[in-house]
Amino acid sequence: MSVPGNLFILSAPSGAGKSSLIKALLAQPSERAMQVSVSHTTRAPRPGEVNGEHYHFVSVDEFKALIEDNAFYEWAEVFGNYYGTSEAAIDAQLQQGIDVFLDIDWQGAQQVRLRHPQVTTIFISPPSKDELLKRLQSRGQDSDEVIGERMAQAKSECSHFEEFDYIVVNDDFETALADLTTIVNNQRLKRSQQAIKHQQMFQKLLAD
Ligand SMILES: Nc1ncnc2c1ncn2[C@@H]1O[C@H](COP(=O)(O)OP(=O)(O)OP(=O)(O)O)[C@@H](O)[C@H]1O
Numbered sequence: 016m017s018v019p020g021n022l023f024i025l026s027a028p029s030g031a032g033k034s035s036l037i038k039a040l041l042a043q044p045s046e047r048a049m050q051v052s053v054s055h056t057t058r059a060p061r062p063g064e065v066n067g068e069h070y071h072f073v074s075v076d077e078f079k080a081l082i083e084d085n086a087f088y089e090w091a092e093v094f095g096n097y098y099g100t101s102e103a104a105i106d107a108q109l110q111q112g113i114d115v116f117l118d119i120d121w122q123g124a125q126q127v128r129l130r131h132p133q134v135t136t137i138f139i140s141p142p143s144k145d146e147l148l149k150r151l152q153s154r155g156q157d158s159d160e161v162i163g164e165r166m167a168q169a170k171s172e173c174s175h176f177e178e179f180d181y182i183v184v185n186d187d188f189e190t191a192l193a194d195l196t197t198i199v200n201n202q203r204l205k206r207s208q209q210a211i212k213h214q215q216m217f218q219k220l221l222a223d
């Protein structure tokens with residue numbers, strides 16, 4: 016029997032660094048395959064974003080048709096655009112034993128928790144408001160107006176931090192990455208997973 020993949024959610028105010036942390040985590044050597052789920056969105060691509068890699072970029076009509084088809088595991092409206100996680104895609108990854116990471120907002124996290132109670136949820140916090148603003152500005156991808164909206168939304172995202180299993184403060188990047196790696200490894204070391212992975216060893220240990 017193979018161990019099914021683990022599902023992880025990373026939520027944070029925009030600009031706190033969750034995409035950077037997931038990218039660095041996935042670049043590390045790992046005993047299990049890890050993938051980040053590619054969401055659908057109606058937001059316009061940012062410079063350098065590739066369709067199918069960063070997001071599946073769709074029109075509002077296409078997104079609404081996918082909602083009608085029950086194609087989404089969860090979906091939400093964030094900053095006036097729709098975002099959603101494809102159910103078929105993550106089910107296939109988990110069944111193949113791949114650990115899947117969802118970079119979604121608190122509304123999506125609430126929906127996934129109801130459907131998949133074993134999910135591990137992680138809140139990534141910026142060290143301060145000033146630093147969050149600096150990161151949004153230094154990314155150089157959004158207008159001042161959009162940055163203002165994201166800063167206003169950050170308070171609402173942060174107000175949900177107590178709903179998460181773990182909190183990682185992304186002040187020093189390498190420390191935050193080490194914390195995230197520890198959380199992932201903790202999940203893999205749980206008895207439920209180890210019992211399946213080492214089934215034959217336990218059978219032999221318990222044999223007469
Ligand atoms: N610990 C850190 N110290 C300094 N800068 C950081 C740190 N972590 C990430 N950054 C920088 O902050 C900016 C925002 O990071 P990133 O794009 O990963 O955020 P995000 O939370 O994924 O945002 P969004 O939800 O909008 O996609 C990037 O320019 C990134 O290089």
Ligand SMILES: Nc1nc2c(ncn2[C@@H]2O[C@H](COP(=O)(O)O)[C@@H](O)[C@H]2O)c(=O)[nH]1
Pocket residue numbers: 026027028029054055058089090091093098099100118119120121122123124
């Ligand atoms: N509920 C969902 N939220 C999602 C999904 N994909 C991304 N997001 C969140 O949206 C904001 C903005 O993202 P950006 O790429 O436009 O900066 C951020 O908080 C993401 O976590 C999703 O599928 N579902």
